[in-house]
Amino acid sequence: MQTFNDITALQQTLAAWRREGLRIALVPTMGNLHEGHLRLVDAARQHADRVVATVFVNPLQFGPDEDLDRYPRTLPEDQRQLGERGCDLLFAPSVETLYPEGQSALTRVSVPQISEGLCGAHRPGHFDGVATVVSLLFNLTRPDVACFGEKDFQQLAVIRKLVRDQHMSIDIVGVPIARDHDGLALSSRNHYLDSEARTQASRLYQCLVDSAQRLEQGEPDEQVLAQGTQRLEAAGFRPEYLALCDAITLRPISTWQPGAVLLVAAWLGNTRLIDNLSFRS
Structure with a gap:
């Protein structure tokens, strides 16, 4: 598995795959991977020739009193697990790489109505942060398919509407929840x-x-x-x-x-x- 944190190197590799006519799947994550994430890689492999995962703890989707600072960063272990699961490429950029002009100057993406109730009502701005970073990752990687877990059901619904509304040619695949022995959803x-x-x-x-x-x-x-x-x-x-x-x-x-x-x-x-x-x- 190749690991990049540079956009140019990422896009050069993806362009070479496209010239070969290969179908590309994207698995966006915030890292600290567990079996649920790895099943996204399995699903992506079923839908594409090459699997690209991303690890990026996105500050835009955390509120001021949430756990951004203590959210676990486990990149070396994430790399090991992704490689063993057959992921072809990991993109793990810094905040400065994705948001070079800073978060306050960043163009935001909002998906109205569907993002406003449920978790959206309790985490104001969260889904704007999700839609913004996912749109950015879609633009950078131009995948044919992208896999998301059904545990974050509202997030999946927001992304599906984003893709529909923007006429993106990306198949969105929802992957069933991975659960522990007693039913608790892995997280x-x-x-x-x-x-x-x-x-x-x-x-x-x-x-x-x-x-x-x-x-x-x-x-x-x-x-x-x-x-x-x-x-x-x-x-x-x-x-x-x-x-x-x-x-x-x-x-x-x-x-x-x-x-x-x-x-x-x-x-x-x-x-x-x-x-x-x-x-x-």
Whole structure:
């Protein structure tokens, strides 16, 4: 696997691959990789001849009181895992490389409406930061396909709308959530949890499963969501939302049916966890 932090070297290599007629897949990450990220590489390999991963802790998507400074940077280990998984190229730029004129002078990208509720309501500006850096990475790499995890469901929906609205010729592939043995969705932030909190954390997924079962049995959505929120609070969480939405628009719906998704975000101590369960699951 080749590793670049220079844009010119990156684009020269990608241009050579395109001249060979090779199909290129992109896997954007913030590093501190786990099995969920590596499954994105596996999926990318199924859709392309060459796989490009990026590791970039994007300051634009962190709020002023969030964990930018303590977010784990594990580039050597990330390189090892990506290489072993068959990634062909890693682009790991500095903030100065991607934002040479500084963050305040940077042209921003915003995807309205779909980015405004759920996590967007609790993390103002977050999805503008995501859309901005993803647009930039798409422009730099010009991939044929890009793979994103379904755990960050709203992020995936925002990126799909961005690609549609901008008429980008990129296939966006959503990759199913990778889960631990007890159902907890794998996340780079799980390492913030101590042993007691890690045991508690599995109840987030169980809340989704139980709520989906009750909705399938025909219980009113308002009752199911309210009681699910109460159960999370009783389990020691501080819920931000438990919502039943349309999987494409993310607008609230009232029926557990094809195209529905249950989404949850909650704090456990100082760690913010998100998860979701789609009807097809």
